Amino acid sequence: MSLLEIKDVHSYYGAIHALKGITLSVDEGEIVTLIGANGAGKSTTLKTISGIVRPRHGAVVLAGEDLSNVATHDIVTKGISQVPEGRGVFARLTVLENLEMGAYIHNDNQQLADDLARVFDIFPRLKERYKQAAGTLSGGEQQMLAMGRALMARPKVLLLDEPSMGLAPLLVKNIFETIITINNEGTTILLVEQNARMALEIATRGYVIQTGEIVLEDDAKALQSNEMVQKAYLGID
Amino acid sequence: MSLTSNVLLYIIVSYGLGYLFRNLKNPDDTPKINWQMAGVIIGVTCAVANLGLALAGSSFGGAFNLDQPLGPIIGNLGTGLLIGLPIGMIAAYDMSKRFTIIDAWLLFFKIAIIYVVIGGSISSLAVPRYTTEQWFDFFIFGLAQGGIYALIALGYTLVYGILFMINFAHGEVFMAGAFTAFFIARRLAEPAVEGGSAYLDTNPFMSLVLIFAVSMITSTVVAVLLERIAYRPLRRAPRLVPLITAIGASFFLQYTFRGFYGSGVQAYPQVNALKGDLQVADFMLFIALLLIGLITYFATTLLLSNRLKKALPHLGWAPPTIIGIIILLALYLLSSPLQSVLVSGANIAFPLAPEMATELEITTRGEYELPISRIQFVIITSSILMMLGLYTVVQRTKIGRAMRAVAEDKDVAALMGVDVDRVITMTFVMGAMLAGAAGVLYALIFRQVHFFMGFLPGLKAFTAAVLGGIGNIPGAMLGGFFLGIVESLGPSLFLEGLGIPAAYQLKDVIAFTMLVLVLIFRPAGIMGVDLSKKKA
Ligand SMILES: Nc1ncnc2c1ncn2[C@@H]1O[C@H](COP(=O)(O)OP(=O)(O)OP(=O)(O)O)[C@@H](O)[C@H]1O
Ligand SMILES: [Mg+2]
Numbered sequence: 001m002s003l004l005e006i007k008d009v010h011s012y013y014g015a016i017h018a019l020k021g022i023t024l025s026v027d028e029g030e031i032v033t034l035i036g037a038n039g040a041g042k043s044t045t046l047k048t049i050s051g052i053v054r055p056r057h058g059a060v061v062l063a064g065e066d067l068s069n070v071a072t073h074d075i076v077t078k079g080i081s082q083v084p085e086g087r088g089v090f091a092r093l094t095v096l097e098n099l100e101m102g103a104y105i106h107n108d109n110q111q112l113a114d115d116l117a118r119v120f121d122i123f124p125r126l127k128e129r130y131k132q133a134a135g136t137l138s139g140g141e142q143q144m145l146a147m148g149r150a151l152m153a154r155p156k157v158l159l160l161d162e163p164s165m166g167l168a169p170l171l172v173k174n175i176f177e178t179i180i181t182i183n184n185e186g187t188t189i190l191l192v193e194q195n196a197r198m199a200l201e202i203a204t205r206g207y208v209i210q211t212g213e214i215v216l217e218d219d220a221k222a223l224q225s226n227e228m229v230q231k232a233y234l235g236i237d
Numbered sequence: 238m239s240l241t242s243n244v245l246l247y248i249i250v251s252y253g254l255g256y257l258f259r260n261l262k263n264p265d266d267t268p269k270i271n272w273q274m275a276g277v278i279i280g281v282t283c284a285v286a287n288l289g290l291a292l293a294g295s296s297f298g299g300a301f302n303l304d305q306p307l308g309p310i311i312g313n314l315g316t317g318l319l320i321g322l323p324i325g326m327i328a329a330y331d332m333s334k335r336f337t338i339i340d341a342w343l344l345f346f347k348i349a350i351i352y353v354v355i356g357g358s359i360s361s362l363a364v365p366r367y368t369t370e371q372w373f374d375f376f377i378f379g380l381a382q383g384g385i386y387a388l389i390a391l392g393y394t395l396v397y398g399i400l401f402m403i404n405f406a407h408g409e410v411f412m413a414g415a416f417t418a419f420f421i422a423r424r425l426a427e428p429a430v431e432g433g434s435a436y437l438d439t440n441p442f443m444s445l446v447l448i449f450a451v452s453m454i455t456s457t458v459v460a461v462l463l464e465r466i467a468y469r470p471l472r473r474a475p476r477l478v479p480l481i482t483a484i485g486a487s488f489f490l491q492y493t494f495r496g497f498y499g500s501g502v503q504a505y506p507q508v509n510a511l512k513g514d515l516q517v518a519d520f521m522l523f524i525a526l527l528l529i530g531l532i533t534y535f536a537t538t539l540l541l542s543n544r545l546k547k548a549l550p551h552l553g554w555a556p557p558t559i560i561g562i563i564i565l566l567a568l569y570l571l572s573s574p575l576q577s578v579l580v581s582g583a584n585i586a587f588p589l590a591p592e593m594a595t596e597l598e599i600t601t602r603g604e605y606e607l608p609i610s611r612i613q614f615v616i617i618t619s620s621i622l623m624m625l626g627l628y629t630v631v632q633r634t635k636i637g638r639a640m641r642a643v644a645e646d647k648d649v650a651a652l653m654g655v656d657v658d659r660v661i662t663m664t665f666v667m668g669a670m671l672a673g674a675a676g677v678l679y680a681l682i683f684r685q686v687h688f689f690m691g692f693l694p695g696l697k698a699f700t701a702a703v704l705g706g707i708g709n710i711p712g713a714m715l716g717g718f719f720l721g722i723v724e725s726l727g728p729s730l731f732l733e734g735l736g737i738p739a740a741y742q743l744k745d746v747i748a749f750t751m752l753v754l755v756l757i758f759r760p761a762g763i764m765g766v767d768l769s770k771k772k773a
Contacts, residue, residue, distance in 0.1 A: 052648050076654035088649035090642050101642050104635070105654035153654065 001064060003028040003188055004049070004080070004157050009058035011041075011048045018044040020212040021058070026157065031179070031189045033199040033220065035233055036209035042192040043085050045209070046159045049190075050082045051075045062157070077105050079156030083163060085192075087146040091135030095126055098134050098145055102152030112152075119148040122178060140171040147178065157188045164195045176202055196233035200224045208233070240356045240735075247283045247324045248348060254279045254325075255332030272333035276326035283321025288313040316359050323351050346757065353731050361734030373608060375725045381613040381682060383721020384620030387714045388675035389698030390705070391627060392668030394713040397702070399644045399664050402476065405483040406463055408695015409490035410669050412688065414456035415676025416494055418448045419503055419686045426506035441510035442569065449677050456673030459490065460665045469658070487695075495688040502687040505680045514606040515614045521583070522576045523618070526568050534564050616678045623674060624714050627667060631710060640664055644708075693745070697724075700752040706762025716762070724748050 002025035011019040019041050026032045036042050047053040049060050051072035060067045062078055070078060081102075090098050099119060103112050120127035123144040129137060134145055143163055150158055160179065164172040176198050183189050193199035200206055206223045208216035216226065223229050258275040262268055270278070291313045327347050331340050367375075389411055396404045425437040425444045437444045467486045471479045538557045607614075631637035642650040643660045651657050679694060680686050701720040705712025727747040732740035755762065 050652055052651065071656070072651040073654045073656045076652065082652050084649055084652065088646055088652075090645045090649070092645060093638070093641055097638055097641075100635075101638060101650070101653045101655075104639065149653070 002026060003063055004190065005061040006045070006049065007059050007061065009045075009048055009055040009060065011044055011053050011055050013044075013053075018053075018212055019048065019055070022048075022209070022212070022214055023058075024207050024214060024217070026188055026190050028156075028188055029183070029186070030204045031183050031191060031202055033191045033193055033196075033203040033206045034209055035193055035196040035199055035206060035229075037232075038194075039211075040209045041212040042209060043161055044212075046082055046084075046161050046190070046192060049075075049159060050080060076153055076155075079154075080159065081150040081153045081155035081157075082159040083143075083146045083150045083161060085161040085165070087139075087142045089134040089137070089142050089145050089149070091133065093134055094131055095134055095137070095145055096130040098149050099126070099130075099152050102149035105153055115152050115154065119151055122151075122181065123148050140167050140175075143167065143171075143175060144178075147175075147182075151182065151187070155187060157190060158182065159190050159192075161192045162194060163191070164193065164198065172198060196229070200229075200234075240352070240360065243287065244320065244324070244348065244352050244356065246286070247321050248328070250283055250286065251279050251321070251325045251328035252332065254282060255328040258329065259332045268333065272329040273326070275333070276329035277322070279325030279329055280318055280322030283325060284314045284317030287317030287321070319359060320351060320355050323355065324348065343757065346754065350754065353735065357731035357734040359734070361730050364734075366733060367729060370608065372726070372729075375729060376722060377609050377613050377617075379722035379725030380718060381616040381721070382725060383701075383718035384617050385675045385679050385682075385694065385717075386698045386701045386721050387624060387717025388620050388671045388678070389694060390701040390713040390717045391624065391710065392672045393699050393702040394705070394707055394710060395640075395664050395668045398708040398710075399640065399661060400468070400472070400479075402468070402479045403483065403699070403707075404463075404468075404668075405480070405695075405699075406467075406487040406490055407460075407668065407672060408691030408693075408698070409487050409494075410456045410460045410463070410691070411672040411676045411679075411695060412686075412691030413459040413490065413494060413676075414452035414454075414669075414673030415680045415690065416498055416503075416686045416688065417455040418452035418673075418677055419505060419680065420498075421451045422448050422506050422680075423503075437506060438509050441508055442572075445508070445677075449674055452677045453670045453673035456669040456676065457666050460669035460672075461662060463490075464662060464665045469661075491688050491691070498688065500688060502685050505684045505686060507684070508612075508681065511612045511615060511681065513611060515609050515611050517605045517607065518576060518580050518583075519611070520607060520614075521579050522572060523614075525575060525579060526572060529571075530564055530568050534561060537564070612682055616682060619674070620678065623671060627671065628710060628714075630667070636660070636663055697745075697748050700748055703752060704755055704762060709762060712762055720748055720751065723751065 004026040006022055006024050009019050009022045010017070022041070022045055024032070024034070024045075034042055034045060044053060048055050049067075051060075051067065051070065055068075062080060065078065067075055067078065090101060093101065096116075099116060100112070103115060106112065106115075120130075125141055126144055126148055129141065134142065137145060147160070147163065163175050163179070167175065172195065179189060179191065180202055191199055191203065200220045200223055203220040206216075206218065206220045207214050208223070208229060216223065216229065218226065224234070255275060258270050258272075258278075259268065261270060288310060327344070331344065389407065392407045392410065393404060396402065396407070422437065422444075425434065425447070428435050463486055467482050468479055471482060537560050541560065629637075631640060639650065639655045639660050640663065642653065643655060643657055647657050650660070675694075679690075697720060698717065701716035702713045703716070704720060705714070705716030707713075724744045724747055728740035728742075728744050731747075732743055737743065
């Protein structure tokens with residue numbers, strides 16, 4: 001049984017049918033990537049998993065438990081954390097307060113201190129700036145903060161929505177290395193990316209989404225050599 | 238008349254000079270003199286012109302030659318500068334850019350403010366109509382009134398900060414508490430001869446605690462129901478919809494409470510313990526209790542709460558609250574022995590000279606009366622303490638952090654595990670508790686309650702919140718005090734000086750003029766950040 005399963009999910013924005021029967025699964029310890037063009041429905045898929053958007057049909061199942069009737073704020077408690085598109089740091093809160101918000105579901109001070117130390121270990125830059133308002137951080141630092149904040153919840157599954165967006169190539173490399181580190185430390189990852197090259201590089205498996213439907217799914221290696229993927233997402237003719 | 242002609246003269250001179258300075262350009266087309274400098278030059282010119290006209294005996298300047306305490310020269314220069322400088326600054330700034338028809342229209346307002354505020358103050362103070370003690374009384378009254386406005390204003394600002402809606406029914410939340418608590422107060426005040434307990438006189442402290450509790454709880458219940466029934470279903474509706482609902486809810490509450498309690502004006506019972514002026518002994522006791530309370534609270538929470546938190550992590554904020562309540566009770570029991578100790582100690586340390594005792598008609602120094610009434614002191618200190626409390630909650634506690642997070646982004650806050658609905662409810666609860674407390678303070682000082690009593694204070698507090706920048710917590714506090722003080726000082730200071738009769742009745746006009754002016758010139762508030770810009 002997979003850790004996270006999405007079964008034939010249909011999601012809507014009003015009359016807009018954004019997800020037309022998405023089925024995907026993520027096994028424990030994997031890095032799974034979901035790639036697709038603008039407006040394909042990648043973010044909507046993650047929002048549906050986190051409960052911000054509720055599917056009209058189908059189900060999201062975590063470790064065998066159907067999340068359909070779990071409140072959005074309780075889904076984190078079940079073990080799913082999301083780094084939303086555009087980072088979503090709380091600009092007027094300090095870096096430290098943002099991280100504390102990440103640990104909102106926990107009440108143990110000792111655990112909070114340990115987790116803070118771990119996040120500062122992964123992102124030393126955040127430690128230097130912990131008193132600063134998050135809005136004053138650079139884009140790359142905000143991405144680190146958003147990831148660190150998600151880790152503070154101690155998730156089983158971490159959902160990342162385009163962590164490389166708007167970052168310089170060197171920083172992108174850095175972020176992807178961090179994703180591998182986090183994964184090695186035991187967090188399962190579902191990674192949404194437009195940077196398909198990098199995403200397939202680090203992923204175990206991948207899904208390709210087009211206008212709300214999964215059109216391909218395979219091992220990352222196999223996708224890298226798939227002709228359609230090469231043409232549409234890797235820029236190889 | 239003379240003030241008017243002087244101001245007209247200043248405007249002509251200022252804009253003339255401003256125009257000249259604008260055309261003084263370096264070869265590279267930058268102005269030779271920046272507008273700040275130009276403004277100062279114009280201001281000084283106005284002041285000198287004022288003096289010149291006065292010395293020349295011209296009725297034009299001379300009529301403005303007030304009975305100067307500093308002598309005619311300094312007096313004329315000074316008054317000229319006080320009015321000329323701001324006009325000069327405005328003129329120089331206006332002239333430094335393109336002067337549009339809107340600027341001309343705004344100029345009218347700006348000059349009007351300067352005319353009223355500065356001109357009026359000078360004329361008022363030049364003819365001493367009031368003594369320093371009277372001004373001080375106005376000021377203290379303004380502070381007390383401002384404290385009440387600030388407490389209510391926080392409710393508007395808290396809700397706006399989170400939901401971007403103006404809860405126009407907040408004035409009714411205030412009324413609901415004060416009006417309901419009135420019945421408790423009246424019951425407690427019933428004298429023994431009429432079969433009552435006169436508990437309000439025999440045990441004023443506990444009576445007040447009860448009155449405050451009833452008021453705050455009533456306000457909270459009303460606000461929570463209001464949010465649940467009227468606002469929550471509209472959370473995703475366009476912004477105008479909840480606004481209109483709020484106005485409807487405001488009327489609904491007014492007439493519901495009119496139905497409950499009748500339409501008459503009820504006189505609030507007098508709390509005898511709060512009658513008269515504050516004595517030194519009371520003040521010393523207050524300071525002592527405050528210090529002891531704060532020190533023991535922080536010492537015990539620092540020592541105990543961390544240990545408790547570790548042992549019982551799910552208690553959250555309960556341990557510090559319980560510790561706080563225990564300390565408050567202990568202080569209450571401690572207060573009367575402490576007061577005797579303080580008073581006798583002070584008497585031994587600083588014995589009162591017999592001549593002074595007879596002159597002031599007191600027997601000990603502790604009876605010396607400070608120039609502030611008890612009730613005003615209670616209002617000012619309790620409102621400040623409550624505001625500090627709220628600020629601490631918002632800045633330092635987990636729920637406060639969650640409130641700030643929800644204010645920024647509800648979806649992301651939910652991703653962190655924050656129950657957004659619960660946080661919004663808590664926001665209404667906090668605002669309502671402050672409003673309920675403000676309601677009792679208001680009733681204590683103005684001594685009456687009725688179903689419509691929330692309307693004007695609510696509107697004033699809204700003004701205060703806008704003054705401070707709506708959504709901004711320290712802004713609401715400062716805006717409240719500022720409005721209270723201006724409203725209290727303004728009529729005597731600005732208006733009477735201009736010869737307006739019965740100026741005190743115009744205090745509401747001052748408040749709402751300020752609202753209009755802020756909305757025209759600084760919609761983000763005096764110290765606010767422009768939310769619309771920040772969000773972009
Ligand atoms: N709040 C919304 N209201 C209405 N339609 C929306 C909303 N959010 C997304 N959509 C629509 O749903 C579809 C899927 O959007 P989604 O944001 O999931 O795409 P995406 O794959 O994440 O794209 P991108 O790579 O640009 O982030 C798009 O057609 C989009 O226009
Ligand atoms: Mg997206």
